[in-house]
Amino acid sequence: MNQILPKNDRRVGCRECPLNLNPCFRSFTAEELAFMEDFKTGEILVGAGSTILSEGHLSPNLYTVLSGWAFRYKTLEDGRRQVLNYLLPGDLIGLQGTVMGEMEHSVEALTSITLCVFPRDRLMELYAKHPTLGFDVTWLSSREERMLDEHLLSLGRRSALERAAYLLAFLHARAGTTIYPSNSTNYIPITQTHVADTLGLSIVHTNKTIKRLMERGAIRWLGGACEVLDAEKLSKIAGWHGLDERVRPLL
Amino acid sequence: MNQILPKNDRRVGCRECPLNLNPCFRSFTAEELAFMEDFKTGEILVGAGSTILSEGHLSPNLYTVLSGWAFRYKTLEDGRRQVLNYLLPGDLIGLQGTVMGEMEHSVEALTSITLCVFPRDRLMELYAKHPTLGFDVTWLSSREERMLDEHLLSLGRRSALERAAYLLAFLHARAGTTIYPSNSTNYIPITQTHVADTLGLSIVHTNKTIKRLMERGAIRWLGGACEVLDAEKLSKIAGWHGLDERVRPLL
DNA sequence: CGTCCAGTTGACTATAGTCAAACACCGTGG
DNA sequence: CCACGGTGTTTGACTATAGTCAACTGGACG
Numbered sequence: 305m306n307q308i309l310p311k312n313d314r315r316v317g318c319r320e321c322p323l324n325l326n327p328c329f330r331s332f333t334a335e336e337l338a339f340m341e342d343f344k345t346g347e348i349l350v351g352a353g354s355t356i357l358s359e360g361h362l363s364p365n366l367y368t369v370l371s372g373w374a375f376r377y378k379t380l381e382d383g384r385r386q387v388l389n390y391l392l393p394g395d396l397i398g399l400q401g402t403v404m405g406e407m408e409h410s411v412e413a414l415t416s417i418t419l420c421v422f423p424r425d426r427l428m429e430l431y432a433k434h435p436t437l438g439f440d441v442t443w444l445s446s447r448e449e450r451m452l453d454e455h456l457l458s459l460g461r462r463s464a465l466e467r468a469a470y471l472l473a474f475l476h477a478r479a480g481t482t483i484y485p486s487n488s489t490n491y492i493p494i495t496q497t498h499v500a501d502t503l504g505l506s507i508v509h510t511n512k513t514i515k516r517l518m519e520r521g522a523i524r525w526l527g528g529a530c531e532v533l534d535a536e537k538l539s540k541i542a543g544w545h546g547l548d549e550r551v552r553p554l555l
Numbered sequence: 556m557n558q559i560l561p562k563n564d565r566r567v568g569c570r571e572c573p574l575n576l577n578p579c580f581r582s583f584t585a586e587e588l589a590f591m592e593d594f595k596t597g598e599i600l601v602g603a604g605s606t607i608l609s610e611g612h613l614s615p616n617l618y619t620v621l622s623g624w625a626f627r628y629k630t631l632e633d634g635r636r637q638v639l640n641y642l643l644p645g646d647l648i649g650l651q652g653t654v655m656g657e658m659e660h661s662v663e664a665l666t667s668i669t670l671c672v673f674p675r676d677r678l679m680e681l682y683a684k685h686p687t688l689g690f691d692v693t694w695l696s697s698r699e700e701r702m703l704d705e706h707l708l709s710l711g712r713r714s715a716l717e718r719a720a721y722l723l724a725f726l727h728a729r730a731g732t733t734i735y736p737s738n739s740t741n742y743i744p745i746t747q748t749h750v751a752d753t754l755g756l757s758i759v760h761t762n763k764t765i766k767r768l769m770e771r772g773a774i775r776w777l778g779g780a781c782e783v784l785d786a787e788k789l790s791k792i793a794g795w796h797g798l799d800e801r802v803r804p805l806l
Numbered sequence: 807c808g809t810c811c812a813g814t815t816g817a818c819t820a821t822a823g824t825c826a827a828a829c830a831c832c833g834t835g836g
Numbered sequence: 837c838c839a840c841g842g843t844g845t846t847t848g849a850c851t852a853t854a855g856t857c858a859a860c861t862g863g864a865c866g
Contacts, residue, residue, distance in 0.1 A: 378708045380794055386711040388704050403697040404799065409704055431690045435682035438689045445696040446654040452703040453639050453660055457629045459710040460637040460755030464822075495844060504711030506823050511846065527831075527844060543631055548655065715854075746812065757855050762814060778812060778863075 316370075317341060321420075323370060323394055328481045329554040336434055340555070343426060348419045356411040356419070357398055363407065365421050367397040368555050372417025373483070373493055377501065378409045387502040389451055390414070390475060393482040394554050396444050402427060415493050422555070440553030447552065454544075459504050462542065464513045467503045470542035472523060476532040477547045491529040517541075567621075568592060572671075574621060574645055579732045580805040587685055591806070594677060599670045607662040607670070608649055614658065616672050618648040619806050623668025624734070624744055628752065629660045638753040640702055641665070641726060644733040645805050647695050653678060666744050673806070691804030698803065705795075710755050713793065715764045718754045721793035723774060727783040728798045742780040768792075 316322075318340045323329055332340060347370065350356055356374060357363050374391040388409060391397060401407050402424055431438035454474075458467050475492045484490045500510035517523050522538050524531040532538065539546060567573075569591045574580055583591060598621065601607055607625060608614050625642040639660060642648060652658050653675055682689035705725075709718050726743045735741045751761035768774050773789050775782040783789065790797060 376704075378704060380708070380712055382794075384712040386708040388707050399693075400697050400701055403694050404701065408701055428686070428690060431682070431686035435679070435686060435689060438686060438693070439679060439682045442650075442689070442693045442696055443654050445693055445700060446651050449696060449700055449703065450651055450655065450659055452700065452707065453627075453629060455707060456639050456703065456710065457631070457637040459707060460752075461631055461635040497844080501711075507845090508824080508847090509822050512822095515846085525845085543633075748812080758812095759814085759856080760854050762812095763854095766814085776813085 316347070318344060321370070322486065323368075323482070323554055326394075326482065326485070328549065328551060329394060330551050332554075333436075336437055339430070339434055339437070343422055343430065344420055345423055346421045348421055350413045350417050350419065352413055352416050354413045356413060356417075357401070357407050358410045359408060360406055362405065363398055363401050364424055366399065366402070366424050366427065367419040367421060369393050369395045369397065370418040370420050371483075371486075373414035373479075374411055374417055375414055375498065375502075376409050376411050385501045386504065387498060389448065389455065390478070392478050394552070395448075396441070396555060398424070399441065399445060414498075437553075437555065440555060443553050444555070458542075464503065464505055464509060465516060466542045467505075468499065468510070468513045468517060469522065469538040470544050471499065471502055472517070472530060472532055473535055473538035473542055473544060474547070476535050476538070477549070481549055491526065491531050493529050495528055496525075567598070569595060572621070573737065574619075574733070574805055577645075577733065577736070579800065579802060580645060581802050583805075584687075587688055590681070590685055590688070594673055594681065595671055596674055597672045599672055601664045601668050601670065603664055603667050605664045607664060607668075608652070608658050609661045610659060611657055613656065614649055614652050615675055617650065617653070617675050617678065618670040618672060620644050620646045620648065621669040621671050622734075622737075624665035624730075625662055625668055626665055626749065626753075627660050627662050636752045637755065638749060640699065640706065641729070643729050645803070646699075647692070647806055649675070650692065650696060665749075688804075688806065691806060694804050695806070709793075715754065715756055715760060716767055717793045718756075719750065719761070719764045719768060720773065720789040721795050722750065722753055723768070723781060723783055724786055724789035724793055724795055725798070727786050727789070728800070732800055742777065742782050744780050746779055747776075 318324060318332070318337055324331065348367070356367070359378065369391050371393055374397070376388045376391065377385055378388060379385045391411065397411055397419070398407070400409070458470050462470060472492065479490070479492065496510050496514060497507055499514065500507045503510060505513070514523070514525060517538070518525060520537065522532070522534045522541070524533055569575060569583070569588055575582065599618070607618070610629065620642050622644055625648070627639040627642065628636055629639060630636045642662065648662055648670070649658070651660070709721050713721060723743065730741070730743065747761050747765060748758055750765065751758045754761060756764070765776060769776060771788065773783070773785045773792070775784055
């Protein structure tokens with residue numbers, strides 16, 4: 305198993321943070337920025353395939369994804385796994401642990417990924433000193449909720465083909481604002497096993513479904529990654545109207 | 556169609572609010588209570604089957620459920636419906652509208668239901684004046700997220716029988732802290748169509764699945780309602796370990 | 807008495823899962 | 837150099853699960 309490689313040497317100040325410069329995130333006020341610089345305790349680099357958080361465990365930290373891909377999942381006792389959502393730059397990890405104590409899901413890195421580290425026990429201080437930042441945390445939580453709502457609709461009421469099309473269109477849209485702009489490649493770094501565990505299908509049936517999407521010229525599959533050729537076509541197959549990703553907050 | 560019956564005559568002060576007296580909710584400080592009394596603009600009584608919020612629309616208000624049952628759902632364009640979650644006393648309705656503007660799901664009353672009304676445009680004031688209450692909003696949002704995670708696991712990886720058992724155990728557990736203590740009946744007020752739209756199954760197959768749960772003596776079905784006879788058995792069938800419902804915040 | 811709604815049932819079809827066998831690719835170590 | 841195992845993907849044959857269609861029950865209500 306891969307391990308987390310600690311790297312608490314505090315690379316980037318929030319001022320120079322590439323995410324903070326990305327126009328899809330709202331910019332901090334001077335006071336907020338000063339607080340965040342102090343709130344941030346460091347950075348961590350995690351290798352592809354490593355576990356970032358695991359179900360049933362406590363974590364003293366909150367994280368924001370700075371670069372790379374990860375996913376959240378839960379498992380049943382007999383090993384059946386369900387991917388709940390994917391994490392991309394700007395996403396907050398571990399908020400649920402604040403409410404529950406123990407995590408009720410695990411988080412695993414899909415690519416190598418860098419995380420911004422915050423101490424969970426200072427979160428209340430953030431609410432007290434910067435209500436707008438507190439509100440932003442709620443905003444992000446609510447945004448996650450919206451994504452889960454759409455995933456539920458997908459699992460419950462979309463066919464296998466629609467579900468696959470939705471998932472790939474969704475990930476392509478999400479990466480479009482944060483990953484692809486600063487990257488030469490624009491692939492989605494997942495295996496068909498991940499797709500299967502997200503869609504609630506078997507690997508075999510997932511493979512046959514992906515094949516149908518390829519035959520329609522919507523995507524291309526490259527061992528361990530997917531290239532979206534026609535995002536419009538995917539959205540149309542899925543009956544999905546895309547993300548409403550206006551400017552959003554960042555922690 | 557039923558309509559919302561306005562009743563803004565401000566029935567109960569927050570001080571005498573039965574929910575505030577329920578030990579499963581954390582109690583307000585004197586300052587918080589004063590703020591909430593001012594923040595609350597009134598109460599609304601909604602009849603069973605009425606739509607409380609609807610997809611694509613704006614709402615100037617946030618609500619807290621005071622009594623009764625409701626559910627959130629989304630639909631695809633061809634009418635396929637997915638129930639996302641159920642709303643019980645103490646649950647916040649409409650938070651997502653704050654983030655998105657338009658609602659991305661609808662909310663419908665399952666029984667007649669009373670709602671506490673808050674003006675959405677004063678929400679930021681709540682964060683500014685009472686950081687602990689702001690944190691509570693995040694807490695509630697995060698709790699909703701946890702429930703959705705479990706529902707996703709259910710839809711994606713549980714069999715029809717397991718899913719049905721999980722749903723009924725879940726609703727029974729949720730009602731156990733807020734509905735049943737103050738009520739003579741302890742039924743879950745849903746039809747098999749609701750169950751089908753929650754589990755992502757057809758009505759026919761749902762009916763056959765429910766029948767199996769009845770044969771095992773876990774539940775009884777009474778036109779338009781379900782009585783849980785053996786919650787333990789349901790949890791065991793579902794492989795579900797129950798809610799971790801410690802003391803939680805209330806707005 | 808007829809209508810509507812919720813629930814029930816059986817026959818048949820469609821969708822998805824399971825089992826099994828391969829292939830391609832990529833490292834490792836002899 | 838090549839044999840080896842591992843992962844990711846592909847395919848076909850067969851089975852299981854769930855959906856569709858259709859008919860029917862029973863109760864509530866005007």
